[in-house]
Amino acid sequence: MSLAQGRPYLAIPGPSTMPDRVLAAMHKPAPNIYEGEIEEIAARVAANLRRVAMSSSHVAIYIANGHGAWEASIANVFSRGDKVLSLVTGRFGNIWALNAAAMGVEVERLEFGLKSPADPARVEETLRADKGHEIKAVLLTHVDTATSVRNDVAGIRAAIDAAGHPALLMVDCIASLGCDEFRMDDWGVDVMVAASQKGLMVPPGLGFVWFSDKALEASRSSNMVTPYWNWHPRAFPEFVYQYFGGTSPTHHLFGLDESLKMILDEEGLPHIWNRHAALARAVWAAFETWGQGGDLALNIAEPEFRAHSVTAARIGGGGAERLRKWLETEAGVTLGIGLGMAEPGTPEADDFLRVAHMGHVNAHMTLGALATMEAGMQALNIPHGRGGIAAAAGEIAKGVAQA
Numbered sequence: 001m002s003l004a005q006g007r008p009y010l011a012i013p014g015p016s017t018m019p020d021r022v023l024a025a026m027h028k029p030a031p032n033i034y035e036g037e038i039e040e041i042a043a044r045v046a047a048n049l050r051r052v053a054m055s056s057s058h059v060a061i062y063i064a065n066g067h068g069a070w071e072a073s074i075a076n077v078f079s080r081g082d083k084v085l086s087l088v089t090g091r092f093g094n095i096w097a098l099n100a101a102a103m104g105v106e107v108e109r110l111e112f113g114l115k116s117p118a119d120p121a122r123v124e125e126t127l128r129a130d131k132g133h134e135i136k137a138v139l140l141t142h143v144d145t146a147t148s149v150r151n152d153v154a155g156i157r158a159a160i161d162a163a164g165h166p167a168l169l170m171v172d173c174i175a176s177l178g179c180d181e182f183r184m185d186d187w188g189v190d191v192m193v194a195a196s197q198k199g200l201m202v203p204p205g206l207g208f209v210w211f212s213d214k215a216l217e218a219s220r221s222s223n224m225v226t227p228y229w230n231w232h233p234r235a236f237p238e239f240v241y242q243y244f245g246g247t248s249p250t251h252h253l254f255g256l257d258e259s260l261k262m263i264l265d266e267e268g269l270p271h272i273w274n275r276h277a278a279l280a281r282a283v284w285a286a287f288e289t290w291g292q293g294g295d296l297a298l299n300i301a302e303p304e305f306r307a308h309s310v311t312a313a314r315i316g317g318g319g320a321e322r323l324r325k326w327l328e329t330e331a332g333v334t335l336g337i338g339l340g341m342a343e344p345g346t347p348e349a350d351d352f353l354r355v356a357h358m359g360h361v362n363a364h365m366t367l368g369a370l371a372t373m374e375a376g377m378q379a380l381n382i383p384h385g386r387g388g389i390a391a392a393a394g395e396i397a398k399g400v401a402q403a
């Protein structure tokens with residue numbers, strides 16, 4: 001007998017759980033796109049996007065997903081033949097690098113495998129060796145959603161500075177913004193990309209690029225950008241249509257306006273960072289306990305380098321894929337698939353899954369997902385250590401007791 005009836009819970013790393021208030025804010029007729037309310041909303045959303053990035057820089061909004069924001073960032077900053085240093089810690093960093101190369105940028109890669117963060121020492125060494133300062137930018141993924149590694153953005157900036165290198169620092173925060181602490185100005189980030197459907201809790205469809213004055217200066221000599229992707233009119237619009245290169249994404253703006261209000265003016269970023277950290281610790285505690293009695297493990301060994309928005313894990317013998325299917329059909333919970341952790345078609349490809357805890361997620365949702373996972377492991381005879389849910393509950397209790 002399936003017990004999946006009731007409200008389904010999608011615990012995949014994007015689209016994230018959206019607040020009903022965001023959905024309700026979108027449920028109304030379209031406004032006039034030439035004047036009035038839309039002008040105020042566009043200006044307020046742009047200002048609040050800078051606040052959510054902790055930045056006084058500029059922001060361009062695109063009707064696009066994260067891939068579009070990636071492409072916008074590359075098209076504005078570079079000319080064909082320019083060189084970048086790409087730090088790869090998982091599938092998303094890999095694709096950003098491949099896309100840059102496909103657009104005509106020369107990409108030098110530093111690979112850090114699928115279980116480790118980017119090492120600032122190797123970045124410093126590589127930049128020191130670039131005596132002619134040919135490398136124009138360093139590409140980094142804050143949280144690589146495939147491996148759930150969380151990179152030390154400030155540490156990479158410090159490595160660039162220690163090498164005395166002028167490279168821009170460009171960071172993909174698609175899976176971290178609005179979940180993990182991120183400070184664009186304090187951490188010396190020149191370009192940052194994000195999208196609407198993860199920590200910002202809005203349906204997929206908007207991509208964002210923030211850029212510093214230094215990046216703006218670099219963009220003036222780029223020969224790659226085409227009119228739609230050009231960030232100048234979007235960041236410095238005279239008329240409201242210039243924000244969006246055409247018709248406003250009216251309903252996404254209604255939703256984003258509401259979610260940014262909830263994030264910035266109601267819950268507040270520090271609380272949001274702490275909430276995601278506490279939920280993440282509950283997930284880690286469950287897996288660590290389960291792993292004591294079975295072939296289960298978190299992908300990232302060191303807690304310091306684990307994302308607070310998503311957790312990648314391994315359950316051997318194809319257990320991950322069997323558990324994922326059971327949860328969806330029998331319990332109404334959908335977990336994320338493993339991404340890029342093993343060659344598709346090999347037996348190992350079924351050993352990986354991801355639990356998302358990003359966006360509008362609370363203690364009962366995360367504990368509920370973990371407890372149904374434990375039920376699934378019992379039902380499927382997947383060996384696991386006892387007490388995972390008690391350990392997770394303990395972390396939730398500790399998180400609530402925190403000041």
Ligand SMILES: *Cc1c(COP(=O)(O)O)cnc(C)c1O
Nearest residue numbers: 065066067092143145174175195
């Ligand atoms: C989701 C994600 C992307 C891709 O975003 P899309 O909206 O699917 O194009 C890129 N980078 C990271 C880190 C992501 O999590």
